[in-house]
Amino acid sequence: MSRYNAKETEEKWQKRWEEARCFAVEEDPSREKYYVLEMFPYPSGKIHMGHVRNYTIGDVVARYKKAKGFNVLHPMGWDAFGLPAENAAMERGVHPASWTYDNIATMRDQLKLMGLSLDWDREIATCHPGYYAQQQRLFVEMMKKDLVYRKESSVNWDPVDQTVLANEQVIDGKGWRSGAPIERRKLSQWFFKITAFSDELLAALDELDRWPEKVRLMQRNWIGRSEGATIHFEITNQSGGRDDRLTVFTTRPDTLFGASFCAIAANHPLATEIAETSAEAAAFIAECNRLGTSEEAIETAEKQGFDTGLTVQHPFVADLQLPVYIANFVLMEYGTGAIFGCPAHDQRDLDFARKYKLPVIPVVLPPEADPATFDVGDEAFTGDGKAFNSGFLDGLGVTEAKRAAIDKLAAQGDGEGTIQYRLRDWGISRQRYWGCPIPVIHCAGCGPQAVPAEDLPVSLPDDVTFDRPGNPLVHHPTWKHTTCPSCGGKAERDTDTMDTFVDSSWYFARFCSPRAEGPMDRGAVDYWLPVDQYIGGIEHAILHLLYARFFTRALAEVGYVGVAEPFAGLFTQGMVCHETYKDGDGKWLFPEEVEKTGEGKAVHVETKNPVSVGRAVKMSKSMRNVVDPEAIISTYGADTARWFMISDSPPERDMEWTDAGVEGAWRFTQRLWRLVDENLESLPPAGAPQPGDLSDSAVELRRRVHKTVDACGDDLEQFRFNRAVARIYELANSLGAFKASDAGSLWALREGLELVVRLIGPMMPHLAEELWEQLGHEGYLVDVAWPSADASLVSDEKATLAVQVNGKKRATISLSVDAAEDEAKSAALAEPAVQRAMDGKSARKIIVVKNRIVNVVV
């Protein structure tokens, strides 16, 4: 009896597939296309289990669709620009380019070990000039279409390192390297006009019916369309020539009678103006700026305000003036950067009012509450109710009151109904080296000028150093100095590079024609786009996916593509988790440093000191709970790793990586091998015709086989890989237990073995090819069509129904499929257990659900 040698076999088939160019594809208008794409990886060094899961799922889909007869495009590339390369440069002195390309080489080799059905001819890296040159062309063309503009916006500034920090580099308001308190600073930056598409991006979500509902919901909330009102409050005690009105946006104009203050953002123009003459205001604003730019930091900070001393006139109540505060929880980026506070009906306003002893006036009465005694306490009432304490609005519901308030404001000239979006334009300027240079030249006389097409690309200089803070492109002795394309005078290049989200906003289109001279070949994108199935992590649910949707629309305006939506189908897979280990000193340990001693206990491999075992969390370097895919593949083979990845947990759910699970998967590969190997000699030859009559047990086996084929196809279509795997286990159990003696059973056994091999093809492709060959077939299983089940063997003759009495199961009965209701009733009542449970009472009602259940109500 031979043993399956995974390593040898996997190498053998990987080589053969490559030589036969099994996965290289071209446009073929005569065939239906299917574009499978997994989110391309950032080349961080080595592949991790998250990649293995992502690419296994994608590969199952790609191979399945290929077997279903589609012309399948399945490419791979590298999201190769980004911050970690610069960190490596600073920490280890390696050049970002060589660091990145080394990582790509390593990770490419690792991916190849997985046996993925990729068209490697189409490989791209976003840091390659061949890619980013095209991106610069797109930028220039978008500029011409007025989709790009320049404005000021805030960044996190590290005053010690003299550099801009990413949000993740700000920890508790301090720079991660310097530890210095960070400041908000304004810089002039480039923006993509994504808000021009707010409505369209929102409306089109309804059509994306192969996207997870939760992703569509998150995007809807992110775009955040809200109907409300802008209200102009007259400033009553101002001095000087400033604008005498404060404009706020609110979604609750119905609560205007409950207003007790107004608040403006720390970077509101009025705040800036006040700070010029008030040292206290300036100090407070500086304090707010220390919070950094992330919404999370701003909203979780304790609510604080600064009373400007200004007051504004309430538009409806003649003798009411409201104080104006500068507040740390008001965002300049949303609405008008100013709000009116109604503490009774907004939690943040309430917290603020309690702190600064401002009045809390309830103006919306919850249903069934008493207007005389109703009080909000510490919890604002945000639900629906009737307006009270509200003058002309009294008695109206929230919706009607909003309308009435807006009408009155408009009539008075104090405001109007407005639709506001939460979505902001996309700032893409980054003060970094390792990114796509922004192809713009700044001329003192002519202003910013796009680099002319014939001068593209603007290449990154190689000779840069990271020995001092700031952007190497700024420090470079010659790079930024150039001449103005318009006037010919001295000018400087824009030293910013693009956000790496730009790189990943069109790579799927580049894959259609990766070596095209322009950004993309129209014929190729018209054939391949949209991506039929996109697969990646849920962490990209909003930003990446929304930017790509915007960019595709921008590409359509520029004339490169004919579709608006890049991804027709989306699947978001869960994370790969692992237990965590800590030694007595609280130091994290790698799994290989830990030895299990049973019952959830563990010790250190060398010292034998006890180790505390923590629950499974997402694999991460910081907690050391990582398993190296390459080590797994070299021990068990790629098929085992792939099989385990999809076998237990549903792909959209988080999964736990365990040694026991991998070993179980490995045992199954061996079992399948033996199943074929042990029977090989007695089986009829491949392609032998079905013998005349089959024994009952052979027919029964065929039923199981064909039912499995039928159900597995459905499961794969619906991404229920774990169910398909369970069915294949069941089938393997049946095949293993089957006693074949006569010619008919041996024929049925061959059929069953061949079909199980074809079913595992997308999941364990190497083993499947090898077994297919063992079973006497020539050519590649990869080229064999997906099997279809014999319909006559899939349907059952008998159905088992549960019989309940008052909803409690008391017996089961076996009836022919679709048996009549009366037959089911009498069979149910004939059961002794049912009679016993009925306890002599008569049935008041009997509910019969065909082929499922009979419920007797007494």
Place this chain on the structure above:
RNA sequence: GCCCCUGUGGCGGAAUUGGUAGACGCGACAGACUCAAAAUUUGUUUCCCUUUGGGAGUGGGGGUUCGAGUCCCUCCAGGGGCACCA
């Protein structure tokens, strides 16, 4: 803080989408094979009650229904995103 998701045996999960809860795998236990171990293999395995049999049970509490893991309300726990990580 805001938005979104998840919760079923010792563990991962299944449940025909409102109709027999626990398929399949892992682990554990017992047996076979073996000098022994590994591998393989047979069986048992939600909990409680003494059994033929009965009761409880899908994070907690409540509701709708002939019937709820599935729908509604509420609470708890864990996770993802929050615009410069990718």
